[in-house]
Each structure stands twice: as C-alpha cells, then as structure tokens.
Amino acid sequence: MRISSIVVALSLALASSTAFAFSCPKHMKAIDAALATAKISDAQMADIKKYRAEGETFHKAGKHQDALDTLAKAEKILGIK
Structure with missing residues (x-):
C-alpha cells in the first residue's frame, strides 16, 4: 500500500x-x-524583450517555474492576464 501511494504521488x-x-x-x-x-x-x-528571451532560456533549460515567473513580468507590462 505504501509503495502504491509513493508511485501515485510521483506520477502526479x-x-x-x-x-x-x-x-x-x-x-x-x-x-x-x-x-x-x-x-x-x-x-x-x-x-x-529581455524577459521574453530569459523566459525562453529558462524553458529550454527545464527551469519551467523560473520561465513562468520571468514571462509573467513581461505579461504584466503588456497587461496580459
């Protein structure tokens, strides 16, 4: 049972x-x-443009939360919600 819970947690x-x-x-x-x-x-x-480029760099490096945080800065300036 414990192993099943671990597998489910990792999958999620x-x-x-x-x-x-x-x-x-x-x-x-x-x-x-x-x-x-x-x-x-x-x-x-x-x-x-700087935030957009940095966001793409983070994305390609697999640092997706950093990418999203950086892209959000560009979106805020543009008024994108």
Whole structure:
C-alpha cells in the first residue's frame, strides 16, 4: 500500500511539471502577439524583450517555474492576464 501511494504521488508530481512545461510556449506566444499591437515606451519594449528571451532560456533549460515567473513580468507590462 505504501509503495502504491509513493508511485501515485510521483506520477502526479511528474504530470504537474509536464503541465507547466507545456504552458511556457503558450505564454511566449501571447507575449509575441501582444507586442505586435502594444503601445509602449522603448524602455518597456526592451524590458519585455529581455524577459521574453530569459523566459525562453529558462524553458529550454527545464527551469519551467523560473520561465513562468520571468514571462509573467513581461505579461504584466503588456497587461496580459
């Protein structure tokens, strides 16, 4: 019974990390789409591009929570919820 519980817990943990992994590209696409029509300052544009690039780097390195946190900074500037 104890082993079954451990297996279930590990499966859920892996499934949740996979879900986060797949949401990074969704956030990057939303940022890219919003940039096309955003009316923002040059400084804001530079910050957004920096956060977008850092988020993608984190995503590719498997650091998905760091990616989501960084992409959220860009989304906040753009007003994406």
